[in-house]
Amino acid sequence: MHGAATHTLEALLRDAFPEATEVRVSDRTGGGDHFLVEVTSPRFDDMPLLEQHKLVNAALAEPFAAGTIHEMRIKTKGSR
């Protein structure tokens, strides 16, 4: 069973954050299950970090529940 591909996750994030100025998913270990997810969006301006991460978690809830993501690190940025 292969893990999720980075472009699949990026597509989910772009759907969830159409306004994002940057969406990047990197495979940290090359194994297709440890990811670094970076999203830069004006929506994050003045939003508590917890809520920012909750939105990212929600966008990737499906592959997470399916077990294709074993671990993911999240880095969010606002537009400022």
Place this chain on the structure above:
Amino acid sequence: MSEVLQERIKSVIETSPVTLFMKGTPQFVMCGNSERALQALRSAGAPVTAVDILPDPEIRRELSAISGWPTIPQVFINGELIGGADIAEELAQTGELERKLASALGGDYADSADERVVSVLVPG
């Protein structure tokens, strides 16, 4: 059964100044992300109450049902979810974690920064 467990989890979250749900214990950490969260809390001098979620998969299920947060570790200050390892690390780096701890627990919170481990397992 799960109701009792949920009550025990809630009780720890609500009565501990800082709760860290983790894989393993501070003495024997079983996951890199739990280690990152623990180190972030230690760097801020937080009085950590650690709960190992590994002994029973029910703990993680009930915890995520309570918190709405999908992954482990999870950090709470005075009953409020702060986030996981990434957030704890980022807040520690910016100094925000110390400010949050001081405003929630008082400026002298680091004076009693003992670590303790508690179990939420229901006996029997």
